[in-house]
Amino acid sequence: xxxxxxxxxxxxxxxxxxxxxxxxxxxxxxxxxxxxxxxxxxxxxxxxxxxxxxxxxxxxxxxxxxxxxxxxxxxxxxxxxxxxxxxxxxxxxxxxxxxxxxxxxxxxxxxxxxxxxxxxxxxxxxxxxxxxxxxxxxxxxxxxxxxxxxxxxxxxxxxxxxxxxxxxxxxxxxxxxxxxxxxxxxxxxxxxxxxx
Amino acid sequence: xxxxxxxxxxxxxxxxxxxxxxxxxxxxxxxxxxxxxxxxxxxxxxxxxxxxxxxxxxxxxxxxxxxxxxxxxxxxxxxxxxxxxxxxxxxxxxxxxxxxxxxxxxxxxxxxxxxxxxxxxxxxxxxxxxxxxxxxxxxxxxxxxxxxxxxxxxxxxxxxxxxxxxxxxxxxxxxxxxxxxxxxxxxxxxxxxxxxxxxxxxxxxxxxxxxxxxxxxxxxxxxxxxxxxxxxxxxxxxxxxxxxxxxxxxxxxxxxxxxxxxxxxxxxxxxxxxxxxxxxxxxxxxxxxxxxxxxxxxxxxxxxxxxxxxxxxxxxxxxxxxxxxxxxxxxxxxxxxxxxxxxxxxxxxxxxxxxxxxxxxxxxxxxxxxxxxxxxxxxxxxxxxxxxxxxxxxxxxxxxxxxxxxxxxxxxxxxxxxxxxxxxxxxxxxxxxxxxxxxxxxxxxxxxxxxxxxx
Numbered sequence: 001x002x003x004x005x006x007x008x009x010x011x012x013x014x015x016x017x018x019x020x021x022x023x024x025x026x027x028x029x030x031x032x033x034x035x036x037x038x039x040x041x042x043x044x045x046x047x048x049x050x051x052x053x054x055x056x057x058x059x060x061x062x063x064x065x066x067x068x069x070x071x072x073x074x075x076x077x078x079x080x081x082x083x084x085x086x087x088x089x090x091x092x093x094x095x096x097x098x099x100x101x102x103x104x105x106x107x108x109x110x111x112x113x114x115x116x117x118x119x120x121x122x123x124x125x126x127x128x129x130x131x132x133x134x135x136x137x138x139x140x141x142x143x144x145x146x147x148x149x150x151x152x153x154x155x156x157x158x159x160x161x162x163x164x165x166x167x168x169x170x171x172x173x174x175x176x177x178x179x180x181x182x183x184x185x186x187x188x189x190x191x192x193x194x195x196x
Numbered sequence: 197x198x199x200x201x202x203x204x205x206x207x208x209x210x211x212x213x214x215x216x217x218x219x220x221x222x223x224x225x226x227x228x229x230x231x232x233x234x235x236x237x238x239x240x241x242x243x244x245x246x247x248x249x250x251x252x253x254x255x256x257x258x259x260x261x262x263x264x265x266x267x268x269x270x271x272x273x274x275x276x277x278x279x280x281x282x283x284x285x286x287x288x289x290x291x292x293x294x295x296x297x298x299x300x301x302x303x304x305x306x307x308x309x310x311x312x313x314x315x316x317x318x319x320x321x322x323x324x325x326x327x328x329x330x331x332x333x334x335x336x337x338x339x340x341x342x343x344x345x346x347x348x349x350x351x352x353x354x355x356x357x358x359x360x361x362x363x364x365x366x367x368x369x370x371x372x373x374x375x376x377x378x379x380x381x382x383x384x385x386x387x388x389x390x391x392x393x394x395x396x397x398x399x400x401x402x403x404x405x406x407x408x409x410x411x412x413x414x415x416x417x418x419x420x421x422x423x424x425x426x427x428x429x430x431x432x433x434x435x436x437x438x439x440x441x442x443x444x445x446x447x448x449x450x451x452x453x454x455x456x457x458x459x460x461x462x463x464x465x466x467x468x469x470x471x472x473x474x475x476x477x478x479x480x481x482x483x484x485x486x487x488x489x490x491x492x493x494x495x496x497x498x499x500x501x502x503x504x505x506x507x508x509x510x511x512x513x514x515x516x517x518x519x520x521x522x523x524x525x526x527x528x529x530x531x532x533x534x535x536x537x538x539x540x541x542x543x544x545x546x547x548x549x550x551x552x553x554x555x556x557x558x559x560x561x562x563x564x565x566x567x568x569x570x571x572x573x574x575x576x577x578x579x580x581x582x583x584x585x586x587x588x589x590x591x592x593x594x595x596x597x598x599x600x601x602x603x604x605x606x607x608x609x610x611x612x613x614x615x616x617x618x619x620x621x622x623x624x625x626x627x628x629x630x631x632x633x634x635x636x637x638x639x640x641x642x643x644x645x646x647x648x649x650x651x
Contacts, residue, residue: 034218042217046209055201063203068213072220076228121201128198147197175197 035078045085046071049093052148056097058125066096087159090149091141094132101129124182131181139174146171267302272322275368279308279317281637281650285329286619287314287629288340296320296340296367298328300617300633305329305336307367314629314637314649320367325359327351337572340367341384344419348379348391356397362420375414375423380444380458385451387419390426390481392446392456411444411458413481426481432458432473445565445572447501447509452480455487455509455533457501459565472499476533478506487533494547495525498565502576507532510576510598512584514564515546520588520615521560522567523547526598530579539598557600561613562589577625581643585620589613591630604646611635 046067053066070093074081081088132140138160145156146167156171157164207213266283279299289295292313299308299317305328309320327350328336337349343366352358357377361370373379378394396409411432414423448454458473472489491499491513498514507530515523523545527536542558543550550556564573564586576582584592590603590613603613611632612618618632626643638646 039214042214043209046213046217047206050207050209051202054203055198058201060203060207064207064213067209068216068220071217072224075217075221076224125201128201 035075035082037082038075038078041082041085042071045074045089048086048149049089051150052090052093052144053097055148056094056125056129057101058121062100063097066093066100069096084158086149086151086155087145090145090151090159094144094148098129098132101125127182128178131178134181135174135177139170139177142167142170143174143178147175267300269301273301273306273319275319275321277319277322279306279319281314281317281631281648282634284308284317284631284637285617285633286336286338287631287637288338288621289314289623289629290340290342291623292627295629296338296345297631298324298336298338300330303329303331305332309366314639316650321370325350325361325370325372327353337381339382339384341386341419344384344387345370346382346384346389346391346420348382360391360393360420364419364421373414373416373420373423379414380411381446383446383448383454384419385448387417388451389416389420390414390446390448390454391416391423392444411456413456413477415481431456431477431481431484432475443565445499445501447503449503449506453478453506454481455501455503456484457489457499459499472496474501474533488536490527490536490538491525494523498567500565500574502574502582504576504578504582508576508579509533510574510582511536512564512574514567517563517567518545520562521545522563522586523560524558524564526558528598540594540601559586559589559592559601559603562586562592572621573619575620575622575628577622577643581625583620583622583628583630585618585630587617588615591620606646607638610638610648612638 049067049070050063053070054060054063057063057066070089073092074085074089078085132143135143141160142156145151145159146153151159153164153167153171157167160167160170162170266280269277279297283299283301284297285300285305287295287297293311295310295314297308297310297317298305299319300306301322304322304326305324306322307320307324308317310317325347326332328347332351336347338345338347340346343364345363345367347361347363347370348358350358355377358379359376360373360379360382362373363370373391375391375393376395377397379391380394381392383390391414393412393414394409395412413426413431415426416423443459445457446454447457454477456473456475456477459471472491474487474489475484476487477484489499490511494515495513497516498512500512500514502510504510509529509532511527511529511533513525513527521544522542524542525538526540528539529536540557541550542556542560544556544560562584567587573585573587574582575584580597581593581595582598584594584601586592590608592601592603594601607613607630612630612635614632614635616633616635618630618635620628620630622628627641628643629637629639629649630646631637637649639649640646
């Protein structure tokens with residue numbers, strides 16, 4: 001086991017200099033701090049985290065920030081995740097995204113620009129956050145992993161530590177609850193939410 | 197399912213994203229390390245604080261912490277655990293340095309010991325016989341001569357007895373003396389110990405049926421190890437067995453001379469209307485002779501006696517008490533109790549108030565027997581000087597043979613007189629201590645000035 005590059009003491013996290021800007025410094029940082037195998041998995045995991053975050057947040061900058069944070073946390077504990085990191089990264093990214101969505105306390109700025117810059121799915125994302133938070137934990141896990149992260153049922157089963165059948169069951173129940181809530185929201189708020 | 201929520205122009209992470217992630221990971225790792233160090237520091241600090249709060253017995257500290265903190269200590273108290281002076285209920289001193297105390301702890305009484313004149317106290321035994329703490333109404337009396345100790349006057353046991361407990365190892369272990377079952381008062385001079393006891397059990401039906409009881413003097417010449425009845429058929433017949441130690445008092449002067457006062461006497465009472473009985477022995481209890489009791493009328497409810505010598509007697513009479521006040525009379529005798537002279541009085545509660553031209557010469561405030569915690573609150577040091585510490589009153593002193601009394605301002609300011617249990621004790625004409633639960637322990641070495649101990 002190559003713990004020499006893991007998050008344990010062997011990893012050279014003691015890098016204390018500035019890493020801003022310089023290509024040489026970036027390379028030094030990478031040489032010193034990249035856990036074993038992390039750079040190979042980085043791109044796929046980043047895309048995964050970004051996708052999950054964007055589906056929830058609908059904002060490119062926020063989604064990138066969530067993806068970076070999720071990947072950074074993964075890197076910090078890579079030795080424990082590297083065998084199967086997708087599920088962990090998905091959970092972290094979705095949780096971060098939901099938290100960030102809930103912290104958006106400031107009202108949306110007045111729409112002064114072109115209508116095209118407005119997220120057409122703004123209302124749906126909000127309903128999705130609310131609906132996800134209302135789901136039981138296992139159903140929420142199944143929905144997030146299976147439908148937000150687009151992992152296969154086998155992968156989800158491995159992540160959740162249950163059978164594929166259980167994943168199907170949790171996912172189906174979760175989706176039903178999710179659809180019911182989204183339908184209720186749509187009926188209550190009107191189509192303008194979805195069309196905004 | 198949620199594909200329509202995707203970014204229409206998904207990003208392609210490259211070197212800059214990886215670098216950003218690695219920087220964040222580095223900060224996370226750093227935060228983790230700092231957090232670990234802070235947590236370790238907090239654990240050390242908390243451990244240190246816990247160590248200080250728990251106050252291990254090995255750390256000698258001045259007994260200045262509050263009784264509240266002492267009461268916060270749970271479970272058995274180890275021998276040596278510091279006891280604050282504010283927890284002391286009743287103190288006695290063997291000499292100028294060594295003393296013992298009953299201390300209140302979570303409603304129970306524990307035995308504390310000092311070896312530095314009262315500045316610091318440590319738990320000696322937290323498993324005293326039951327019935328001596330706040331939960332029992334603070335009824336206990338005790339005495340120590342060296343490492344021999346005597347504890348009596350506790351709340352009745354389950355079978356109604358009021359036994360005498362004896363220790364010969366400084367209070368570590370106690371055994372019940374084979375006398376009684378009711379023991380009312382004890383006095384030890386060296387290893388010669390007298391105990392006033394009754395064969396009647398005052399707190400049981402069988403005891404009541406056996407009345408009239410006989411008050412018996414039991415004597416031990418080996419520090420309480422063995423006992424024998426001295427007074428033969430009894431020194432005094434009692435109408436009813438006294439319910440508590442407050443009703444019987446032994447004023448012992450020498451190895452052979454003593455007075456005994458009880459408020460439930462029968463045949464030997466000189467005043468059949470009062471119910472008091474006062475007897476004297478000059479031959480170590482072989483024979484007893486009666487003396488008149490001066491208390492009468494509304495002052496016939498309680499009485500206390502003290503002596504500075506065989507012939508110099510001080511006698512306090514008390515009325516019904518209420519609201520912290522009690523009418524009192526002080527009588528003096530210089531002929532061994534044959535004649536009495538009213539020396540001072542406090543009237544106005546259940547008795548006519550004094551004329552305006554003749555104000556009370558005793559404070560009306562404060563309870564004496566039978567309402568005092570113990571009846572040994574009158575310390576007569578000489579024919580002119582005495583200290584009186586009535587319950588719910590401050591410490592009072594007279595230097596005029598009892599004609600006038602005054603309180604010690606410092607003690608009043610400290611809170612003595614607030615009504616907490618406590619006592620006054622002297623080992624010489626000038627060396628004394630006074631304690632009050634919740635207030636603390638004060639000491640005088642000249643009989644004039646008092647200073648707080650353990651602060």
